[in-house]
Amino acid sequence: xxxxxxxxxxxxxxxxxxxxxxxxxxxxxxxxxxxxxxxxxxxxxxxxxxxxxxxxxxxxxxxxxxxxxxxxxxxxxxxxxxxxxxxxxxxxxxxxxxxxxxxxxxxxxxxxxxxxxxxxxxxxxxxxxxxxxxxxxxxxxxxxxxxxxxxxxxxxxxxxxxxxxxxxxxxxxxxxxxxxxxxxxxxxxxxx
Amino acid sequence: xxxxxxxxxxxxxxxxxxxxxxxxxxxxxxxxxxxxxxxxxxxxxxxxxxxxxxxxxxxxxxxxxxxxxxxxxxxxxxxxxxxxxxxxxxxxxxxxxxxxxxxxxxxxxxxxxxxxxxxxxxxxxxxxxxxxxxxxxxxxxxxxxxxxxxxxxxxxxxxxxxxxxxxxxxxxxxxxxxxxxxxxxxxxxxxxxxxxxxxxxxxxxxxxxxxxxxxxxxxxxxxxxxxxxxxxxxxxxxxxxxxxxxxxxxxxxxxxxxxxxxxxxxxxxxxxxxxxx
Numbered sequence: 001x002x003x004x005x006x007x008x009x010x011x012x013x014x015x016x017x018x019x020x021x022x023x024x025x026x027x028x029x030x031x032x033x034x035x036x037x038x039x040x041x042x043x044x045x046x047x048x049x050x051x052x053x054x055x056x057x058x059x060x061x062x063x064x065x066x067x068x069x070x071x072x073x074x075x076x077x078x079x080x081x082x083x084x085x086x087x088x089x090x091x092x093x094x095x096x097x098x099x100x101x102x103x104x105x106x107x108x109x110x111x112x113x114x115x116x117x118x119x120x121x122x123x124x125x126x127x128x129x130x131x132x133x134x135x136x137x138x139x140x141x142x143x144x145x146x147x148x149x150x151x152x153x154x155x156x157x158x159x160x161x162x163x164x165x166x167x168x169x170x171x172x173x174x175x176x177x178x179x180x181x182x183x184x185x186x187x188x189x190x191x192x
Numbered sequence: 193x194x195x196x197x198x199x200x201x202x203x204x205x206x207x208x209x210x211x212x213x214x215x216x217x218x219x220x221x222x223x224x225x226x227x228x229x230x231x232x233x234x235x236x237x238x239x240x241x242x243x244x245x246x247x248x249x250x251x252x253x254x255x256x257x258x259x260x261x262x263x264x265x266x267x268x269x270x271x272x273x274x275x276x277x278x279x280x281x282x283x284x285x286x287x288x289x290x291x292x293x294x295x296x297x298x299x300x301x302x303x304x305x306x307x308x309x310x311x312x313x314x315x316x317x318x319x320x321x322x323x324x325x326x327x328x329x330x331x332x333x334x335x336x337x338x339x340x341x342x343x344x345x346x347x348x349x350x351x352x353x354x355x356x357x358x359x360x361x362x363x364x365x366x367x368x369x370x371x372x373x374x375x376x377x378x379x380x381x382x383x384x385x386x387x388x389x390x391x392x393x394x395x396x397x398x399x400x401x402x403x404x405x406x407x408x409x410x411x412x413x414x415x416x417x418x419x420x421x422x423x424x425x426x427x428x429x430x431x432x433x434x435x436x437x438x439x440x441x442x443x444x445x446x447x448x449x450x451x452x453x454x455x456x457x458x459x460x461x462x463x464x465x466x467x468x469x
Contacts (some may be wrong), residue, residue: 020367022222074295075269170381178371
């Protein structure tokens with residue numbers, strides 16, 4: 001149990017997927033203008049990464065390893081994730097319209113988000129078993145949500161500030177992310 | 193041949209993926225800690241890009257339109273696996289320092305973006321040169337950023353240290369430094385009004401998503417496809433409506449003409465009747 005919590009905290013804060021691993025930067029910079037949308041994106045990412053961790057782990061243990069074709073993991077994972085997201089989108093649209101309203105717009109955006117494939121590959125690389133894979137996926141996705149919501153709230157509050165002309169737009173967002181990355185480096189003492 | 197050179201110039205200068213289009217930001221920030229890593233990542237991506245453009249362009253008439261994105265992903269993922277295995281076998285040091293970013297080349301927007309924007313519409317030779325140009329442009333961009341970070345962070349260029357340890361700014365070699373270097377770069381582009389996707393001075397791509405890869409993660413091609421479908425359906429509906437309207441007009445004209453003829457005939461008969469009387 002203790003190890004499980006360590007994996008989740010480690011994935012969420014210490015090795016934050018965006019601010020220290022640099023995966024999933026595109027939605028981080030692109031969908032962080034408003035807190036509401038960033039929350040929606042975060043929710044969709046949690047949903048998809050947890051599902052993808054479950055499915056890719058099952059595929060890896062029960063298909064790729066028995067047939068000794070683990071070198072096909074990249075192809076298998078990306079196809080499974082793409083199919084999974086399409087399927088989830090169709091399922092939600094038909095059966096849970098309220099959830100689809102909240103997450104639907106973001107689902108096609110994250111089919112091939114680096115973070116989803118990245119966390120699936122990390123699970124394999126670190127040889128996590130089923131439960132640890134899901135925990136790691138969940139932690140990673142929570143870390144993504146924390147980072148994107150924080151950035152969105154900072155962006156909302158600096159919106160009316162007097163930023164030097166040359167730094168308006170993406171430079172100030174990048175500097176903000178850099179400062180956040182420094183702050184998140186403070187978590188590195190949290191484990192070991 | 194001129195066209196091929198034009199594609200290379202276009203990739204390196206006019207539409208440089210790193211400086212102008214701002215594509216593939218994840219590897220740009222993650223692996224640029226040293227110049228060697230930057231060059232390695234750039235060349236691996238170039239190799240994948242050239243062959244994916246070549247294969248996709250050669251197969252463009254065979255792949256059905258509806259399933260083209262999954263087909264592209266399979267092609268790209270196979271090529272990435274080949275590159276990964278080759279790096280693991282022949283350049284193990286680069287393989288371990290690039291780590292997870294080699295398989296993540298699959299989801300680099302540059303590759304699917306070029307497949308969708310260029311290779312799907314042009315011949316294999318031009319597409320291959322487009323891949324070479326874009327790949328070299330990406331390599332140049334990564335190398336420049338990596339050199340700046342390596343000088344500031346580790347006081348070295350390509351591993352040759354020349355700044356004493358006391359004068360190095362370690363943070364530039366770490367994660368936050370990547371953000372700061374890129375922020376400085378985009379600020380300079382704003383200052384000199386250089387063409388860049390970040391200050392809106394680059395014309396939007398003619399893809400339905402606008403070619404804005406900052407808010408895309410590769411999969412927008414799916415929604416791009418959906419948007420294109422909508423546009424096409426609308427155009428078809430409009431064409432059909434126009435055809436229908438034209439047909440109706442023609443029918444109405446015919447009817448009117450027929451009516452007129454009938455009226456004339458009737459009038460003629462009337463006149464005849466009147467004459468008889």
